[in-house]
Every structure is written in structure tokens, then in C-alpha cells.
């Protein structure tokens with residue numbers, strides 16, 4: 120049994136086979152693999168007896184349930200109004216410059232992906248971003264680079 | 275609205291009180307009817323934005339005969355400019371849980387959920403700790419009620435209650451047709467009370483201090499205080515509990531930077547108030563006309579004269595176009611057309627009169643969109659285009 124098969128089975132036995140457990144199971148796969156591959160979707164579909172198209176349709180509805188490969192660290196920069204007013208563009212430029220990739224892309228070493236997202240609920244400390252589940256606020260072009268350096272050093 | 279309140283800062287929600295057990299004990303000693311009356315008399319309306327009377331919601335659900343019922347705390351705040359629920363869940367989660375327990379006792383629910391937006395996952399460890407303490411208290415009080423956290427996965431529309439149920443049921447978060455309402459047919463088609471984080475915290479306050487005290491705050495039809503999320507061009511962005519019924523002018527006097535050109539009340543789905551209307555616009559529930567009173571989930575975004583209102587509208591429409599669930603045509607296509615439309619006018623590809631056509635389109639959306647998202651796009655669109663028309667064109 121490969122890792123993914125084991126993961127899906129574990130998640131299904133932890134949460135249960137009923138449809139209402141689909142989201143926690145999809146989230147569990149994301150936690151491990153950072154995206155929902157076609158194979159993972161097929162395995163979930165089989166384990167839970169939900170048509171694969173339906174699993175896919177559900178997953179693709181949610182912005183955190185990625186269906187394309189992502190880096191180990193997914194950076195989501197808020198692009199909503201206050202962050203836009205307070206300089207999110209400069210933050211994105213600094214990120215792109217430091218990581219040498221464009222918005223939406225993943226670094227060749229599969230470490231980072233840069234995405235944009237809607238309001239994170241930190242508008243009073245704009246601009247803000249998430250790196251996986253961690254929040255960073257009141258960003259400046261310098262501070263984001265420092266933050267990413269630390270992530271890089273950890274690896 | 276009958277009168278305006280001066281802008282008074284209140285400290286009820288965030289007041290450091292750790293007496294949930296006593297308050298719950300005290301309310302469990304009273305009859306269900308008494309508690310419901312207290313809630314109804316307080317005049318508390320839902321603090322998520324829609325403003326349905328909370329007491330009535332509890333009452334209707336309590337009257338349902340189904341055995342299985344649910345209490346759900348809606349912690350999916352995604353409205354741009356809103357961050358107060360996060361602060362409440364961080365600083366006084368026990369008050370929210372106490373509100374849920376009271377509701378559960380009255381309606382007869384054994385299971386509850388906190389639907390937490392994916393963006394707030396970092397709160398989970400602390401919330402889980404809080405839940406363990408809370409369950410111990412409930413055991414001591416002999417209430418069979420358990421609360422779990424359900425994580426959202428990044429979808430603004432899941433803040434809409436029926437979309438939230440769909441999402442919890444493992445489906446796309448698409449709003450359902452109403453009626454039936456959640457009080458009859460909510461999560462897993464069972465009677466469900468779904469309340470916003472702040473509403474539940476206010477229920478605790480009402481149980482503790484009584485409906486009468488609550489009604490000393492606010493104005494007619496908008497009783498009580500409310501937590502506001504203040505952002506944008508202000509020297510003091512942050513979270514403030516204020517009385518309902520204040521005028522936008524009073525608000526700007528306290529929170530503006532002296533150069534305030536407009537305030538967006540209620541987030542992207544709310545209304546833009548231009549300076550000339552500051553004095554006449556009040557923050558409360560009643561009525562829906564700008565210039566009379568403005569319902570709000572608490573988001574107050576301040577713009578000073580250096581901001582382009584075209585950029586603001588463009589940003590809001592971008593948001594709606596992305597977050598529309600796509601289920602109904604007026605909203606799905608409407609949002610795309612509005613966005614395309616203002617860009618075309620700005621580039622000079624369409625005449626200025628095209629804006630009037632777009633305004634008509636928002637009227638159609640208001641009438642025919644299935645849920646609040648599609649209906650409320652008209653709010654920001656019309657209030658921005660009508661007040662800052664020249665900025666849309668040049």
C-alpha cells in the first residue's frame with residue numbers, strides 16, 4: 120500500500136464514510152500533500168463511494184483545496200481593498216523578486232508557491248499574508264524577504 | 275431612526291469576566307420561557323449583518339419537535355474589512371461558548387459546531403483548549419452538549435447560512451432556496467440555530483446583565499452595542515465596541531484622519547457614504563436607504579481624498595466576481611459584466627451613459643439573485659457610482 124492510499128484510509132476511518140466528512144478528509148490530504156492529485160481524488164471517491172467528479176467538483180469550489188501541485192510553503196498575499204491600499208503590490212514584487220518566480224508559480228525546488236487571496240481578516244494591520252496557516256501582518260518589502268529567508272533556512 | 279447616539283465606547287464584550295459557570299448555572303435555573311423572553315426583550319439582532327432577531331430564532335427552533343437539533347456558531351467572517359469575530363474568539367471565546375450552551379439548553383440540542391474560516395486555522399489549538407474547559411463545566415452543570423470545530427476551506431459564500439450547511443455536509447458551498455429556514459431545516463435537514471460569533475457573545479452579556487441593561491444602549495430598533503472593525507485611512511485602525519445608532523459624522527470625527535472622503539459601511543457588500551451624507555447617515559439596522567440608517571456586520575473602511583473610488587469599486591467587483599458561487603445567472607454573469615463594464619468606461623471604450631445601464635443591471639441583480647451575495651453587489655456599486663461618477667469616467 121502506498122503512502123497516499125494509507126493516508127486516505129486513515130483519514131476515512133478517523134472521520135467516517137458519510138458525505139459530511141468529505142471536507143475534513145480533503146483537508147487532511149492537503150495537510151500532507153499540499154494539493155489534491157487526481158489519484159488522491161480517485162482514492163477518496165472509491166473509499167467514500169462518492170463519484171469522482173463530485174469529489175473534484177466539491178474540492179475545486181474551495182480556494183484552499185488546491186487541485187494543482189503547490190510548494191511546501193503556500194504564500195497567500197491578501198489582495199483585498201485595505202491591503203491593496205497599503206501596498207500589497209510592493210509586497211508581491213518583493214516576493215517575486217526574492218523567489219524568482221511569478222504570482223501563481225512554484226519555485227523549482229518545490230519549496231514556495233505565491234498566490235493571492237481575499238481578505239484575511241487583518242485589515243487593521245495591512246498588508247497581510249498567510250504562509251500555510253501562519254499569519255504575517257504589517258508587511259514591508261524588507262520584512263517579507265526576512266520572513267522567507269527564515270523559511271528557507273529551515274530547509 | 276428616531277435619534278442619534280453620541281459615539282460612546284462600550285466595554286461589555288471584551289470585559290475580562292470569567293464567570294461562565296455561574297452565569298450558565300443561573301440561567302439553567304430559570305425556565306426556558308423566561309430566557310427566551312429575556313432574549314426577545316433585549317432586542318438583540320444578529321451581529322453578522324443580516325440582523326434577524328436572535329430571541330425569535332431561538333424561540334422558533336425551540337418549538338420544533340424534531341429530536342435532533344444543532345447549534346452552530348458562524349465564525350466564517352469573510353466580509354472585506356471585518357475582523358472582529360477573530361478578536362472575540364481570541365480574547366473571550368468562553369463567552370461565545372456560553373452563548374451556545376444556553377441556546378442548546380433551550381432548543382434541546384446535544385451537538386454544536388463552530389464553523390471556523392480556513393484563514394483562522396491558527397486559532398484552533400487555543401480554541402480546543404477552551405473547549406476542553408468548557409466541556410468540563412457543562413459536565414459539572416449536567417448539560418449534555420458537545421461542541422466541535424469545523425474548518426472552512428476558503429469560500430466567502432460559506433458565511434451565508436445555508437451555504438455553510440452545504441459545506442458542512444461535504445458539498446460545494448452553494449446557498450439553498452429559502453424557505454425552509456434553518457430553524458426548521460438546517461444542518462443535515464434538522465432544526466438548527468446558527469448565530470454569528472458576536473451574537474453569541476452578546477447573549478452571554480444579556481444573561482449576565484439582563485435585557486433591560488442591554489436596551490439602555492443603542493437606539494430604537496438597534497438596541498445594544500456592536501463590535502466594529504475599523505480599517506483604511508485612519509490613525510487608529512482596530513476593533514472597537516460602540517453603541518449602535520451613531521452617525522457616520524461622529525464616527526469620522528473620532529476615527530478619521532481629517533481628510534476623510536468617504537466611509538464604506540458594512541464591507542464590500544455594504545454602502546459607501548460620501549462626506550456630504552456623513553451627518554445624515556446612522557449606523558443601525560432599520561431601513562436600507564443610505565442617508566437613513568445603515569445595517570452592518572461591523573466593517574468600517576475609511577478612505578481619504580487621495581484614494582480613487584474607481585479603484586475601490588474595481589477591487590470590490592473583483593472580489594464578488596471571484597466569490598460568487600456561480601449557481602445563478604444574475605450574480606455569476608452580472609458580476610463579470612459589471613467588472614468589464616466599469617473597465618470599458620474607464621478606458622473610453624464605452625460612453626459614460628453606459629454606467630446607467632450597469633446601474634440597471636444591479637437593480638436586476640438585487641431583484642433576481644438567489645442570495646445576499648448577488649443582491650448586495652448593488653449596494654456598493656450604486657452608492658459608489660452615484661456619488662463618484664466622475665471618478666468612474668476620467
Ligand code: SF4
Pocket residue numbers: 431448449597598599600601602603605606643644645646647648649
Ligand atoms: S446570488 Fe451569487 S452567490 Fe448567491 S446563489 Fe446566486 S450565484 Fe451563488
Ligand code: FES
Pocket residue numbers: 197198199200201202203237238239240241242245246247354355356
Ligand atoms: S483587506 Fe487584507 S486582510 Fe482585509
